[in-house]
Amino acid sequence: METVKIVLRDQEYEVKGGMTLRDALNQLGINRESVLATRQGELITDDEILRPGETIRLVAVISGG
Amino acid sequence: MKCRKCPQKAVINMRQHKLALCAVHFPQWMVEQTQRFIQKYRMFTPEERVLVAVSGGKDSLSLWDILWQLGYQVDGVYISLGIDGGFGYSQKSQALCEKFAAQRGLKLIVVSASDQVGLTIPELAAVTQRGKDKPCSVCGLTKRHILDRVALEGKYDALATGHNLDDEVAVLFGNTLNWNVGYLSRQSPVLPARHPGLVRKVKPLCRFYEREMAAYALVRGIEYIYEECPHAEGSTTIYYKTLLNQLEADRPGAKLSFYLAFLRAKEKGLFAQFFPEEEGLGAGGEVLHTCPNCGGPTTLEGLCAFCRMVDKVHEMGKQT
Numbered sequence: 092m093e094t095v096k097i098v099l100r101d102q103e104y105e106v107k108g109g110m111t112l113r114d115a116l117n118q119l120g121i122n123r124e125s126v127l128a129t130r131q132g133e134l135i136t137d138d139e140i141l142r143p144g145e146t147i148r149l150v151a152v153i154s155g156g
Numbered sequence: 157m158k159c160r161k162c163p164q165k166a167v168i169n170m171r172q173h174k175l176a177l178c179a180v181h182f183p184q185w186m187v188e189q190t191q192r193f194i195q196k197y198r199m200f201t202p203e204e205r206v207l208v209a210v211s212g213g214k215d216s217l218s219l220w221d222i223l224w225q226l227g228y229q230v231d232g233v234y235i236s237l238g239i240d241g242g243f244g245y246s247q248k249s250q251a252l253c254e255k256f257a258a259q260r261g262l263k264l265i266v267v268s269a270s271d272q273v274g275l276t277i278p279e280l281a282a283v284t285q286r287g288k289d290k291p292c293s294v295c296g297l298t299k300r301h302i303l304d305r306v307a308l309e310g311k312y313d314a315l316a317t318g319h320n321l322d323d324e325v326a327v328l329f330g331n332t333l334n335w336n337v338g339y340l341s342r343q344s345p346v347l348p349a350r351h352p353g354l355v356r357k358v359k360p361l362c363r364f365y366e367r368e369m370a371a372y373a374l375v376r377g378i379e380y381i382y383e384e385c386p387h388a389e390g391s392t393t394i395y396y397k398t399l400l401n402q403l404e405a406d407r408p409g410a411k412l413s414f415y416l417a418f419l420r421a422k423e424k425g426l427f428a429q430f431f432p433e434e435e436g437l438g439a440g441g442e443v444l445h446t447c448p449n450c451g452g453p454t455t456l457e458g459l460c461a462f463c464r465m466v467d468k469v470h471e472m473g474k475q476t
């Protein structure tokens with residue numbers, strides 16, 4: 092299990108472990124301003140290094156009624 | 157990344173403030189900042205009664221939570237719109253508001269659009285000219301009307317809404333693209349009541365990024381409705397917010413400075429000629445008349461836009 096799973100709504104992405112969350116978001120084309128990231132329910136900042144095998148859940152923050 | 161105030165890990169990094177805070181200091185900071193903005197923009201005082209319009213979303217429930225923590229006299233109002241969207245949007249969001257209020261022993265007023273008008277918002281949209289493309293115009297008109305009426309009947313001094321900085325900047329951006337000076341002149345953290353049928357409107361969250369509001373709700377464990385109203389999909393607001401976040405990602409603080417520079421320009425009187433100070437005048441300086449049916453303001457003599465819409469619906473009901 093080398094990869095990290097990143098989940099945003101019903102989308103699932105995979106990136107390599109060992110990079111920062113910021114780099115992962117850039118690679119996936121997800122704007123860091125439009126999401127929050129959680130690891131096991133806890134908010135993390137985007138300088139965190141992703142650990143192989145873990146799942147990061149993103150919370151979309153934009154709403155627009 | 158470490159918290160600026162203690163050795164704990166930060167849960168959020170606010171690049172526009174060069175400030176990272178932990179799960180303890182971040183919500184504290186949000187509460188303190190809100191108090192600062194309430195005073196700075198003279199929104200309301202502890203002696204006044206405030207009504208918060210809640211939708212079940214992160215912003216309005218977090219606002220209620222913050223004002224409650226600050227010790228203000230604050231009740232909530234929820235308007236049931238009767239929107240389902242295949243997942244019970246209105247029902248679900250109402251249940252979340254009720255739960256939130258019950259957990260804190262707060263008073264929640266629930267008003268249903270169909271009790272007021274006889275139809276739910278989607279039904280109303282289907283039968284009116286105004287709603288022919290999307291229910292949002294009918295929905296907005298109905299919400300504004302009901303909120304003013306509930307606030308005035310309950311003798312509240314101010315109506316607080318959960319608009320955050322991204323909401324404000326999206327509106328500002330749209331109005332600037334069109335140079336809609338009437339709307340620009342009216343956009344403000346506080347809108348005093350300019351007519352006896354209106355209540356003062358305040359936006360205590362207007363300087364927080366939407367991202368911070370979502371983080372606040374998460375850290376405080378506030379259960380909010382994550383799904384959008386099904387009619388928000390593809391809205392211009394979402395489009396503008398996405399664009400502005402691209403700008404923000406490259407230039408941290410761009411959204412905040414756009415908004416604050418606008419407020420400063422307004423304070424210097426840039427739009428003053430379009431929004432005279434006198435009471436009884438609307439945006440653009442037109443005289444506000446009083447609707448003979450509901451007592452609300454209207455720019456044309458006779459019934460207000462809301463009462464005209466309801467009247468039409470009732471007439472249609474008679475014909476069929």
Ligand code: SF4
Binds near residue numbers: 295385387388
């Ligand atoms: S998206 Fe439109 S219909 Fe849905 S709550 Fe907002 S204004 Fe009403």
Ligand SMILES: [Zn+2]
Binds near residue numbers: 161164177178179
């Ligand atoms: Zn701390």
Ligand SMILES: [Zn+2]
Binds near residue numbers: 448450452459460463
């Ligand atoms: Zn009326």
